[in-house]
Amino acid sequence: MDRLPTDLSNVRRPIAEANGLPNAHYTDATVFEEEKHALLYDGWSGLAVAADVPEIGDAVPFNFLGMPLLLVRDRQNTVRVFQNICRHRGMILVAEPRKIEGAIRCPYHSWCYSTNGKLVSTPHVGGPGQNRHEGIDRNLLGLVEVRSHIWMGVVWINISGTAPDFETANAALLDRWSEFDRPLYHGGADSAFALEVNCNWKLAVENYCESYHLPWVHPGLNSYSRLEDHYHIEEEGLFSGQGTLVYRQIKDNNEKVFPDFEDLSDKWDTAAEYITAFPNVLLGVHRDHTFAIILEPQGPEKTREHVHLFYASPTTDDALRARNAKQWKEVFVEDIFVVEGMQRGRHAVSFDGGRFSPAMDGPTHLFHAWVAGRVQQRRMAAQAAE
Known part of the structure; x- marks a missing residue:
């Protein structure tokens, strides 16, 4: 080549x-x-271990080859991996490991996401005091989830989304x-x-x-x-x-x-x-x-x-x-x-x-x-x- x-x-x-x-x-x-x-x-690829988020609400940011990712244990006790960016303007959501007590809140314009990635709040998005707008469909603007699987305590991820299921591939x-x-x-x-x-x-x-x-x-x-x-x-x-x-x-x-x-x-x-x-x-x-x-x-x-x-x-x-x-x-x-x-x-x-x-x-x-x-x-x- x-x-x-x-x-x-x-x-x-x-x-x-x-x-x-x-x-x-x-x-x-x-x-x-x-x-x-x-x-x-x-x-x-290996990203982390599930023990990095031992309790419900735990969230830990990772930089995976330049890509900002967020490891979260959601309210249903499921470990998930998301792109660590707000769907509004791409702001980093979580800068340091912490406990998510309520929602994952963007520090820029306060768009908020549940621990399972759903967009739940968009304050003033339709103007002062107007928290909804017909052009912003919250159902389509949840956090981007990265395919993940836990085996041998390791959180494995497939960034491209194109690999066979983990159980098939391995x-x-x-x-x-x-x-x-x-x-x-x-x-x-x-x-x-x-x-x-x-x-x-x-x-x-x-x-x-x-x-x-x-x-x-x-x-x-x-x-x-x-x-x-x-x-x-x-x-x-x-x-x-x-x-x-x-x-x-x-x-x-x-x-x-x-x-x-x-x-x-x-x-x-x-x-x-x-x-x-x-x-x-x-x-x-x-x-x-x-x-x-x-x-x-x-x-x-x-x-x-x-x-x-x-x-x-x-x-x-x-x-x-x-x-x-x-x-x-x-x-x-x-x-x-x-x-x-x-x-x-x-x-x-x-x-x-x-x-x-x-x-x-x-x-x-x-x-x-x-x-x-x-x-x-x-x-x-x-x-x-x-």
């Missing part, structure tokens, strides 16, 4: 012959914009982890943290997908969950990651552990799995807790990682939760120098995207191939429309 000169022809080749994505897919603002639509707007993953399709209890403030990382968001996905780096980057983890204990997880076009046959539960000084999820199959007595649900949600499941990492792209070379831990019971030991969060944070921080180093490496003008180990890099290559396929699909659609 003349407009976006990145050659993706080698990326989708068999792994032994393929190159990784070209440098521009990590450094170039134009390509970042292209991928924003092809990968993040057109599919089911059927293979839902089936694989059907045993974890149950209430998950967020651990609270001590079970959530964010990491600021100077890299393109895709590098965080690529690193998470593979276990190849464990012996050198995570020596502590590798001391008991060794490289040879891991296996690849690959579902073309949908998700990829790794599993381990050796999961060691965290314990306190008295050998106490978290309660297990009930009625899990025997596999989970010792196993754990770590999967990226394309595009931007990294998930981990264990017999006694799960986690979700929502990657927030903040530009071609900057990402915020939002980490949340969930448990089988609404009441778990405070000190043990804090110890678990500390342990996982240490593991995730160990990865930062790697992804930031790869990001700096993408400024080497002669780098050809790199090669993959056919034995060890299958999950990462699968992600590269998915990215390339989605981008090529969008380019062909744009070309056909010209």
Whole structure:
């Protein structure tokens, strides 16, 4: 394509012959914009967790790739996502997290919306003291709702509105982890943290997908969950990651552990799995807790990682939760120098995207191939429309 000169022809080749994505897919603002639509707007992306709005009336604003969104738990206890703008003049409605006691009121001209998005009040819209006008049909001017779905505690959104239903689009993953399709209890403030990382968001996905780096980057983890204990997880076009046959539960000084999820199959007595649900949600499941990492792209070379831990019971030991969060944070921080180093490496003008180990890099290559396929699909659609 003349407009976006990145050659993706080698990326989708068999792994032994393929190159990784070209440098521009990590450094170039134009390509970042292209991928924003092809990968993040057109599919089911992670925005937040339902625990961000735990009570009825809670509202939290988000900036999703430049788009102002509002996460709300409405009066019927349903979590919804709206564009965070008034239908009158496009004013931002909610600037800071807060409780909606009555209606969502625009601070500009006081148009008001219910928590389910309905426009309920338009003061003086027909002139002083006249709160209605025949040209303003309130039934047609509710907040613009974004398609959303909650699974594994994550609020997933489809900005374009064109993706298949979440259950259809992610059927293979839902089936694989059907045993974890149950209430998950967020651990609270001590079970959530964010990491600021100077890299393109895709590098965080690529690193998470593979276990190849464990012996050198995570020596502590590798001391008991060794490289040879891991296996690849690959579902073309949908998700990829790794599993381990050796999961060691965290314990306190008295050998106490978290309660297990009930009625899990025997596999989970010792196993754990770590999967990226394309595009931007990294998930981990264990017999006694799960986690979700929502990657927030903040530009071609900057990402915020939002980490949340969930448990089988609404009441778990405070000190043990804090110890678990500390342990996982240490593991995730160990990865930062790697992804930031790869990001700096993408400024080497002669780098050809790199090669993959056919034995060890299958999950990462699968992600590269998915990215390339989605981008090529969008380019062909744009070309056909010209």
